[in-house]
Amino acid sequence: MKRFTSLFAALVLGLGIQFSAAANTVAPDALVKSVSDDVISIVRQDKAIQSGDTRKAVSLVETKVLPYFDFAHMTRLAVGKDWKQASADQKGTLTQEFKTLLVRTYSNALTKYRDQQIDFEPLKAKPEDTDVIVRTKVRQAGAKAVQIDYNLEKQGDNWKVYDVLVAGVSLVTNYRDEFGQEVRAGGIDGLIKSLKDKNKQIDPAVAAKK
Amino acid sequence: MNKNSKPESTLLRRSTLAIGLAFAVAGCAGPGGHPKDPLEPMNRATFQFNEKADKYVMRPVAEVYDQAPLPLKTGVANFFGNIADVWIGVNNLLQGKFVDGLSDGGRFLLNSTVGLLGVFDVASEIGLEKHDEDLGQTLGYWGVGDGPYLVLPLLGPSNVRDGVSLIGDFHFDPLMQLEDVGARNSLTGLRFVSKRAALLGADTAAEEAALDKYGYMRSFYMQYRRNQIFDGQPPREKDPDEDDSSDSDNDKAATDANAAGGAADKSPSPDKKESQ
Numbered sequence: 001m002k003r004f005t006s007l008f009a010a011l012v013l014g015l016g017i018q019f020s021a022a023a024n025t026v027a028p029d030a031l032v033k034s035v036s037d038d039v040i041s042i043v044r045q046d047k048a049i050q051s052g053d054t055r056k057a058v059s060l061v062e063t064k065v066l067p068y069f070d071f072a073h074m075t076r077l078a079v080g081k082d083w084k085q086a087s088a089d090q091k092g093t094l095t096q097e098f099k100t101l102l103v104r105t106y107s108n109a110l111t112k113y114r115d116q117q118i119d120f121e122p123l124k125a126k127p128e129d130t131d132v133i134v135r136t137k138v139r140q141a142g143a144k145a146v147q148i149d150y151n152l153e154k155q156g157d158n159w160k161v162y163d164v165l166v167a168g169v170s171l172v173t174n175y176r177d178e179f180g181q182e183v184r185a186g187g188i189d190g191l192i193k194s195l196k197d198k199n200k201q202i203d204p205a206v207a208a209k210k
Numbered sequence: 211m212n213k214n215s216k217p218e219s220t221l222l223r224r225s226t227l228a229i230g231l232a233f234a235v236a237g238c239a240g241p242g243g244h245p246k247d248p249l250e251p252m253n254r255a256t257f258q259f260n261e262k263a264d265k266y267v268m269r270p271v272a273e274v275y276d277q278a279p280l281p282l283k284t285g286v287a288n289f290f291g292n293i294a295d296v297w298i299g300v301n302n303l304l305q306g307k308f309v310d311g312l313s314d315g316g317r318f319l320l321n322s323t324v325g326l327l328g329v330f331d332v333a334s335e336i337g338l339e340k341h342d343e344d345l346g347q348t349l350g351y352w353g354v355g356d357g358p359y360l361v362l363p364l365l366g367p368s369n370v371r372d373g374v375s376l377i378g379d380f381h382f383d384p385l386m387q388l389e390d391v392g393a394r395n396s397l398t399g400l401r402f403v404s405k406r407a408a409l410l411g412a413d414t415a416a417e418e419a420a421l422d423k424y425g426y427m428r429s430f431y432m433q434y435r436r437n438q439i440f441d442g443q444p445p446r447e448k449d450p451d452e453d454d455s456s457d458s459d460n461d462k463a464a465t466d467a468n469a470a471g472g473a474a475d476k477s478p479s480p481d482k483k484e485s486q
Contacts, residue, residue: 105419112411144291144340147442168437168444169430171419177244178425194421202418 028152028159029123031068032134036118039064043113050111057107070153070160071099077163078175079191082183090188097195102171104202116140118148130154246359246369247428253361257424260366269413272406285329287408290401291340292321292328293384300382301343305351313338342438345379346372350439359428367431 026034042060043049049057075095076083086094121135131153137145151163163172182191243250276283299314317333317340325332334340349371350356357370368376380386385401388394420426436444 101419105415108418109411109415144342147437165437167434168440168442169433174426174429174433175421177429178421181425182421198421 025157026159027123028125028132028150028154029120029134031159032136032150032152032161033120035065035068036136039110040113040118043110050113052111054104054108054111057110058103061103061107061110066099066103068159068161070155070162071095071102073153073160073162074098074102074172077170078172079179079183080173080176082180082188082191085183086188090192093192094188094195097192097199098175100199101195101202104199106171114140119145132159244359244425244428246356246432248358249360253359253428254424256361256363257427260361260364261423263364268402268406269410271403272410275403276407276410283404283407286400286404288321288325288331289328290404291331292318292325295321295340296384297379297382298341298343301345301348302341304348305343310341314341344372345375346435347439349375350435356432356435359432367427369431369435372435 039060042064043057046056046060049060072091072095075091075098078098079086079094083091117139119137119139121137123132123134125132131151134150134152136148136150138148139145147165147167149165149168150161151165152159153162163170165171179191182194186193247253295314295318299311299318302308302311302314317338320333320336320338321328321331324330331340354371356372360368360370360373362368362373362376365376385394385397388397416426416430417423
């Protein structure tokens, strides 16, 4: 019954992928692998994305990748201790703006994808763990492999990514100093404003679409 | 005044004065600044200079180089990677990682011969993984603190420990052993361009991701070096918010809010908005 309801909701929202995973729990490493394989096979065939069509890359990320990310958690990590000062409204706006920023930046990165190969390291986790790291290495000719680690958290039956580390650098907590600086200078609203300005500045067309 | 007779000592005095001045300015940076970056005003100035130099010189050169066919670029990167393996191996030995150090030596022998002077990385193909070590990491491995953050002219983000260590890295750099100045300089230049070209793409991502690129790069460098020192497996840093994310301890929240409020009256580095 639950499964039937989800299926219905999926049809309505047109987000089939989000719910097909909900039906039966997928192991975190298998999840990351299937999502990356999926995305890479699309990028390999899509000439528009390869030639730098950011909007197409954004929509690919929005449908294929976003359902597996917990942006509220990511934003809380990025803001750090100042998160507590924020009202529920501000938290919502912050999450939305931070999400836009990350999606935009890394969708652009996707258009640079060429022939890298992703290796998955064996998952070191116990079955009862609810917080795991999936370690991968992206190999490309002529360069040292780049380590990309995904932190996932189990929420109910689903695993959600809440942090991504590239060469050991968290794409989330890397913002903490900058965000703290913004909050000290202009409060939570100051930070929100900076994020909004930044999002407009990167690509007005995509920002308006949201 | 015999200014002309002792140019070195004047230069020395001047640079000492400059450094002293930088420290004095840094001392006034106030509590709003980053605790690891007391030299922020000086660093920001160097950063601005580097950005300009990169925009008008390094990046354009790297973009031209990037047009070369991939096998050629790969060969060049592999060649420089191969000669670097010697010093990487030495640093692994200095850190007591004997297996890794021997593997690096093996890589160098194999790639220098079978790999035709390192142009082909055959060692990686048979499973001898490439490592990444330098003197700064060796010192960090043995517990030497990183010291204040430092932006070096043209070389970019560093810190006092890594900056000083570069002198050692440089001294034992195989290219610096070349007698022929012309060859030494051209090869050093080519290596620089090859490394810069490899970062094309990543640099635009940083540009798009950052609210304040200076702060973003600073944070990035600190995390990146920590990861290198722990060979890719650093212990997860304690998140100040994680322990109390349940919002149960309101006392702590109040203290944090107060601390943030107290820091707000000294606005850190007013020039940071004009970074573009």
